[in-house]
Amino acid sequence: MKLRCLVLATMITGFAIGTPGQQSAAPEIVTALRAGHVVDVENGRVLEKQVILLRGKKITAIGSDVKIPAGAMVVDLSTKTVLPGLIDCHTHLADGAQKENADPTSQLKKTASQVVLESAVNARVTLESGFTTVRDAGVYRALNDVALRDAINKGYIVGPRMFVAGAYITITGGAGAMTGYAPDIKLPWDLHYGEANSPWEVRQKVRLLAHDGVDQIKVLSTGAVLTHGSNPNSLEFTPEELQAAVDEARNFGLRVMVHAHATAGIKNAIRAGAASIEHAELIDDEAIALAKDHGTYLDMDIYDEECIQGESRPEDFLEHDRGLAEAQRRNFAKAVKAGVKMAFGTDSGVCPYEYSVRQFAFMVKYGMTPMQAIQSATIEAATLIGKPEQFGSIHAGKFADLIAVDGDPIADIRQLEHVTFVMKEAWPTNNRFEPIEPILLRLGRQRAFLQQRKRARCRGAPRRRWRLERWTYRKKNVG
């Protein structure tokens, strides 16, 4: 009897319910998805009746005549349109509760741990709404984004694959600085980690951040809308400082994303070799031509205005913002028409995280075809991040990052506001999506629960504890 209990306990050790590492340690199982339609973003077309075969975390085949191996788990998406997982190239997932961030000085009321724990929700919501990858554009509390990225990668929490910047590289008192507090208050190191005021200081910050394990560098070329004592029309970093950032980042194999509202700041950043210009409200014809020549991506957050003006923001922020939204939407249309490379970036955190998908409809309204809007958030975004061989389209060898919608997103782009299936690295994301959700996982959990119960029996646990276990199981998996 005792021996039987020991064997059982050993089995359970490797098969616990919801253990950390579960997400990253997906077993090498074979899954076949039967898709009614598939958006082929590489060729700009929609394919019918496809089978997508997955092994472990990767896609191994896609086609109409792919044979489903015996024993494969089959997921029926035959009434749905399947797309690659979405990618948002400008998020702020690690700044804590979105509702409390209308004014950045709210960061001064919280510890870094508090902020990063609140951020776990932002990550989950972002993934559940269809974004399997994000390029995060900086944090007030330096390296909170690194912590969030790593916790997701280790499977401690659920969220999209994150590429992070670690901190804002900004002038003192500039667009990415913590401002709006009395000058005699001393900030902790992590609230001014990225401040730099010369090309050599910029290089030093890039070196520090590279050492800290960031994935890209975020530099602020001009003033900002949502910063006290800043002005979106002012130039902050000089061309020499921007050049130092790009050169130094290149030494570490990192790309640079540059925040810029004012026209001259946009041009300086393009000439310095930025990978992308963020916001780019006041881009003019010359800067559009420059971006095209240099192959610079534009990340224009043309939806979040709905939230800046719609929520209670400090008066100075609304003043900064005046006129910028119309200019940005007008210039977005111009840039699309000119054929500049465009990536999908929302500045999420300005709006609630679940609203990011609403930007697609705005991109179509202001000149993109639905296919272009989808490409900007898939293959184009993956190219900007520098990993198109890993994700961004449904292709053999890439990660099984897949989403599905019930209708046709090419006919009605707003279908993307109602994603009904999300899979990241072949791992179905959430309990909300019945009945597609993880038949296999559920069975696994059930088995683990039953084994735990047997183990409890072995120990002669009282009946009351079993009831508690059953309740915990139901709450985790049903309620």
Ligand SMILES: [Zn+2]
């Ligand atoms: Zn931003």
